[in-house]
Amino acid sequence: xxxxxxxxxxxxxxxxxxxxxxxxxxxxxxxxxxxxxxxxxxxxxxxxxxxxxxxxxxxxxxxxxxxxxxxxxxxxxxxxxxxxxxxxxxxxxxxxxxxxxxxxxxxxxxxxxxxxxxxxxxxxxxxxxxxxxxxxxxxxxxxxxxxxxxxxxxxxxxxxxxxxxxxxxxxxxxxxxxxxxxxxxxxxxxxxxxxxxxxxxxxxxxxxxxxxxxxxxxxxxxxxxxxxxxxxxxxxxxxxxxxxxxxxxxxxxxxxxxxxxxxxxxxxxxxxxxxxxxxxxxxxxxxxxxxxxxxxxxxxxxxxxxxxxxxxxxxxxxxxxxxxxxxxxxxxxxxxxxxxxxxxxxxxxxxxxxxxxxxxxxxxxxxxxxxxxxxxxxxxxxxxxxxxxxxxxxxxxxxxxxxxxxxxxxxxxxxxxxxxxxxxxxxxxxxxxxxxxxxxxxxxxxxxxxxxxxxxxxxxxxxxxxxxxxxxxxxxxxxxxxxxxxxxxxxxxxxxxxxxxxxxxxxxxxxxxxxxxxxxxxxxxxxxxxxxxxxxxxxxxxxxxxxxxxxxxxxxxxxxxxxxxxxxxxxxxxxxxxxxxxxxxxxxx
Amino acid sequence: xxxxxxxxxxxxxxxxxxxxxxxxxxxxxxxxxxxxxxxxxxxxxxxxxxxxxxxxxxxxxxxxxxxxxxxxxxxxxxxxxxxxxxxxxxxxxxxxxxxxxxxxxxxxxxxxxxxxxxxxxxxxxxxxxxxxxxxxxxxxxxxxxxxxxxxxxxxxxxxxxxxxxxxxxxxxxxxxxxxxxxxx
Ligand code: SF4
Ligand code: SF4
Ligand code: SF4
Ligand code: FES
Numbered sequence: 156x157x158x159x160x161x162x163x164x165x166x167x168x169x170x171x172x173x174x175x176x177x178x179x180x181x182x183x184x185x186x187x188x189x190x191x192x193x194x195x196x197x198x199x200x201x202x203x204x205x206x207x208x209x210x211x212x213x214x215x216x217x218x219x220x221x222x223x224x225x226x227x228x229x230x231x232x233x234x235x236x237x238x239x240x241x242x243x244x245x246x247x248x249x250x251x252x253x254x255x256x257x258x259x260x261x262x263x264x265x266x267x268x269x270x271x272x273x274x275x276x277x278x279x280x281x282x283x284x285x286x287x288x289x290x291x292x293x294x295x296x297x298x299x300x301x302x303x304x305x306x307x308x309x310x311x312x313x314x315x316x317x318x319x320x321x322x323x324x325x326x327x328x329x330x331x332x333x334x335x336x337x338x339x340x341x342x343x344x345x346x347x348x349x350x351x352x353x354x355x356x357x358x359x360x361x362x363x364x365x366x367x368x369x370x371x372x373x374x375x376x377x378x379x380x381x382x383x384x385x386x387x388x389x390x391x392x393x394x395x396x397x398x399x400x401x402x403x404x405x406x407x408x409x410x411x412x413x414x415x416x417x418x419x420x421x422x423x424x425x426x427x428x429x430x431x432x433x434x435x436x437x438x439x440x441x442x443x444x445x446x447x448x449x450x451x452x453x454x455x456x457x458x459x460x461x462x463x464x465x466x467x468x469x470x471x472x473x474x475x476x477x478x479x480x481x482x483x484x485x486x487x488x489x490x491x492x493x494x495x496x497x498x499x500x501x502x503x504x505x506x507x508x509x510x511x512x513x514x515x516x517x518x519x520x521x522x523x524x525x526x527x528x529x530x531x532x533x534x535x536x537x538x539x540x541x542x543x544x545x546x547x548x549x550x551x552x553x554x555x556x557x558x559x560x561x562x563x564x565x566x567x568x569x570x571x572x573x574x575x576x577x578x579x580x581x582x583x584x585x586x587x588x589x590x591x592x593x594x595x596x597x598x599x600x601x602x603x604x605x606x607x608x609x610x611x612x613x614x615x616x617x618x619x620x621x622x623x624x625x626x627x628x629x630x631x632x633x634x635x636x637x638x639x640x641x642x643x644x645x646x647x648x649x650x651x652x653x654x655x656x657x658x659x660x661x662x663x664x665x666x667x668x669x670x671x672x673x674x675x676x677x678x679x680x681x682x683x684x685x686x687x688x689x690x691x692x693x694x695x696x697x698x699x700x701x702x703x704x705x706x707x708x709x710x711x712x713x714x715x716x717x718x719x720x721x722x723x724x725x726x727x728x729x730x731x732x733x734x735x736x737x738x739x740x741x742x743x744x
Numbered sequence: 745x746x747x748x749x750x751x752x753x754x755x756x757x758x759x760x761x762x763x764x765x766x767x768x769x770x771x772x773x774x775x776x777x778x779x780x781x782x783x784x785x786x787x788x789x790x791x792x793x794x795x796x797x798x799x800x801x802x803x804x805x806x807x808x809x810x811x812x813x814x815x816x817x818x819x820x821x822x823x824x825x826x827x828x829x830x831x832x833x834x835x836x837x838x839x840x841x842x843x844x845x846x847x848x849x850x851x852x853x854x855x856x857x858x859x860x861x862x863x864x865x866x867x868x869x870x871x872x873x874x875x876x877x878x879x880x881x882x883x884x885x886x887x888x889x890x891x892x893x894x895x896x897x898x899x900x901x902x903x904x905x906x907x908x909x910x911x912x913x914x915x916x917x918x919x920x921x922x923x924x925x926x927x928x
Contacts, residue, residue: 317821318818320818320821321824322827323827324828332823333819334834743813744819
């Protein structure tokens with residue numbers, strides 16, 4: 156189809172929207188509610204354009220192209236209409252930009268500036284403002300909400316949770332949980348995908364920055380930090396590096412400059428997770444296939460706290476299938492306040508564990524009541540990638556000029572298998588690298604140790620692996636086709652679970668990550684995460700893995716050491732106490 | 745429309761009568777039967793809610809949660825619909841609905857004072873229900889009896905030229921003898 160936009164004529168496929176056609180020829184129409192790859196919401200009217208022959212302006216995000224269409228994106232009428240939309244939004248908005256979490260990356264502020272809005276002609280009344288500070292992960296501020304509905308769309312269409320929807324009507328509309336209640340009374344899994352797409356400061360993470368500064372300033376405290384694998388591939392974006400730039404070394408320097416007494420790696424605990432979770436899988440397989448005992452299969456991974464809460468609400472029948480392993484964040488916390496405390500001779504009450512996570516649900520996970528096995532809260536504070544970026548800026552550290560530095564041992568040593576925990580498919584691949592070798596004594600027989608069918612952004616992926624010539628102890632696995640599946644995003648997850656429930660699919664081991672793309676697409680990552688950005692971060696993570704000599708969890712010497720010195724063996728008594736947990740059924744509504 | 749016919753059917757089957765004696769848990773059980781009659785009907789949410797509103801007089805939380813679960817619609821969306829239409833109410837309504845007209849004519853001829861007097865007597869605000877669930881108080885906009893303002897409507901009965909000092913005489917009979925099954 157032919158379409159002319161601002162005198163540029165172009166050919167596009169049928170079904171393309173005017174907005175897509177315009178952006179394809181580098182004409183940027185401003186939008187607020189539009190989200191790439193999703194059904195247009197048509198809620199904000201910011202994207203209006205003039206179509207020749209049409210009486211009124213149309214929303215370009217939801218208007219399909221017609222052959223011969225002539226569109227103007229920059230007529231006086233269009234500019235006026237957009238400015239009116241903007242002024243109306245601003246007239247209802249609690250605009251304290253200097254004090255706002257989003258002061259630096261706010262889409263509303265950016266657009267208002269770009270449109271040259273200098274005054275607000277409508278001095279209107281503002282709807283009642285209220286704050287929802289009910290959850291450990293997120294803060295909602297209705298005074299900043301522009302009712303674009305992106306959050307509810309993502310919560311329902313991507314995450315299949317549906318915790319948010321439009322309540323009331325007209326001027327009194329609130330985008331929030333049922334009857335404008337607080338988030339902690341509903342089924343929200345605290346994944347923060349809503350906060351990741353919100354164009355303004357209406358949903359943000361609950362910050363722990365002040366608490367972390369306070370701990371760092373307290374000479375009595377030994378403050379250690381762990382960084383999740385996904386941080387190193389995204390933190391650079393906070394400092395204008397292109398997505399997919401690895402900044403591991405600079406990140407370590409920055410953390411040291413901030414004053415942490417130990418700079419460690421969640422990756423260490425990811426390797427530990429593989430040892431525990433891999434052994435757990437083999438134990439379950441042995442029970443079912445060899446000893447003819449009961450054990451829940453498939454086994455699901457348990458690293459992603461949003462997924463855990465989702466299962467507790469919506470799929471309690473699968474709770475016994477979820478690995479009892481704590482997530483790497485929590486394993487790290489428990490080991491820091493026991494093993495590390497002992498090695499260092501520090502009283503665990505004086506140790507403060509800070510995590511940097513790509514995730515808001517990790518804030519929730521850290522304060523779950525099961526997470527106090529060290530005798531203290533295992534992880535004290537959780538910063539998102541964005542918060543770490545902000546702290547580095549607050550400390551006036553010139554990130555670009557930092558030298559590369561290395562993590563401290565022993566909790567900073569890790570394998571490439573741990574790096575790929577950040578990507579969808581990565582935990583599975585890491586587990587297979589180790590489990591296959593335990594069972595057969597040989598390396599996983601795939602090119603460059605990558606299990607290609609479970610890499611990439613497809614929603615549900617599968618891989619099958621036939622086990623040949625196992626070691627004597629694992630003879631019962633000879634010829635067994637090990638079936639695995641990987642899902643990311645809770646919408647994809649629920650499709651997979653429903654198929655399993657209906658008996659349409661059978662697996663032994665399944666990896667679930669709450670966020671699209673895995674942790675690299677987490678709700679705490681720098682904004683804005685598109686599929687293109689996801690791909691670049693995923694690439695960077697695989698590069699980090701491939702650049703290491705050590706690429707299998709069981710080969711990590713620090714892991715071998717912790718078993719020798721402290722834990723004795725996977726699923727042993729100490730492991731059981733410190734590294735494993737349990738789940739509870741929660742209400743579905 | 746098929747849905748409407750079903751809706752009426754339900755109403756006569758079970759009647760609005762005495763529904764205020766159902767506990768909220770009993771309502772949640774009853775709503776199961778209602779939803780069964782809509783199985784396979786597309787867009788069942790609004791008709792189910794309407795039926796529930798008619799049956800029970802209001803939409804209790806357990807009822808709405810049941811609707812959400814059975815129809816597989818997020819509770820936030822069910823609540824969104826309920827809070828969008830003023831037809832739906834989530835607080836129990838009394839057996840007798842008292843509506844005070846505040847249309848222009850009634851307003852200037854003392855409607856506001858009548859309203860205040862009823863509020864004082866019943867001890868509830870507009871939109872509220874007495875603890876014994878005998879009265880709910882609402883305001884109305886013109887019942888077409890402006891000539892004899894101010895006007896109060898109790899259920900389907902219109903009272904004209906109401907004096908603030910006389911509202912008690914108006915209400916007391918309803919406390920004792922309003923027959924069950926009166927339309928709300
Ligand atoms: S949301 Fe944006 S426009 Fe509103 S106060 Fe925050 S920075 Fe300013
Ligand atoms: S945190 Fe996740 S589950 Fe909760 S409201 Fe936001 S998108 Fe929905
Ligand atoms: S909270 Fe944010 S994403 Fe949700 S409707 Fe409001 S402005 Fe939009
Ligand atoms: S972007 Fe088109 S209506 Fe919001």
